[in-house]
Amino acid sequence: MSNHSEKPANARDDWTIDQGWSDYTADEHVVWDLLYKRQMDVLPGRAAPEFLEGLKALDLGKGGIPEFEAMSDELESLTGWRVVAVPGLVPDEVFFDHLANRRFPAGQFIRKRNELDYLQEPDVFHDVFGHVPMLTNPVFADYMEAYGKGGLRSLDFAALKNLAALYWYTVEFGLIQTDEGLRIYGAGIVSSKTESIFALEDPSPNRIGFDLERLMKTDYRIDDFQQTYFVIDSYKQLFDATVKTDFAPIYDRMQGKFALKPEDVVANDAVITRGSQAYAKAGGRLAPVDGSK
DSSP states (O other): OBOOOOOOTTOOTTSOBOOOGGGOOHHHHHHHHHHHHHHHTTOTTTBOHHHHHHHHHHTTTSSSSOOHHHHHHHHHHHHSOEEEEESSSOBHHHHHHHHHTTEEEEEOOOOOGGGSSOOSSOOHIIIIIIIGGGGGSHHHHHHHHHHHHHHHHHTTTTOHHHHHHHHIIIIITOEEEETTEEEEOOHHHHTOHHHHHHHHHOSSSEEEEOOHHHHHTBOOOSSSOOSEEEEESOHHHHHHHHHSSOHHHHHHHHTTOOOBOTTOOOTTOOEEEOOOOOEEEETTEEEETTOOO
């Protein structure tokens, strides 16, 4: 989501653009393959089974950057979703409208070799590798549509920050409890080698059971590892909380503000692991003291 207001000249009214798959260079396809291999070295045993199943269902490891139209045909046959190319971050109302209509907006550029570990704007690897596999899961796919519809309704309230926190702590950085232990389903984690390990194994962050309102009043960091991860019991829990909750009273209580800092633990939290919060200033930014990022 973003507050961009000027639509690029090459974008349609809905901010979509052509992917331009034939314009990718051989080296850009190699970068995708490098990133894919790197993630698959760490994700088995850490990523949610539904994510790994989605990778296989869409054959995202067959080599090179996926072609959106062909991938979308496969995805649509499974859950009715398609992937559309956009020129970067899009306005909130455009983003919500795409999700509400089962279209996932994805960046079509790919990072450079010297940016494998950090990128300011999401690229095709983050958007496609990170997000699209979960859209093959029917319940999660329904959640994403519900989030988009809820986002359109939220435009009548001063609530975008709080609704963005819900997306951030679930779609981007969510964990799920499974019979085998905690697993990753959030795109921001599964597309990052270091955070895939940090999110499950580092002692410093909190891991707290999902509670919709508690989550939505929690601020978040966009420039470092998360200090709190929220853990769902199932995708149905996430979907039900979204469609069965009247958000208007929550928005009224929050007034578009965050009551809690990212590292806070409060009395009613279902604490799975309480973090050591062993953070230190390094290079002008917060970083885990072990220097893993």
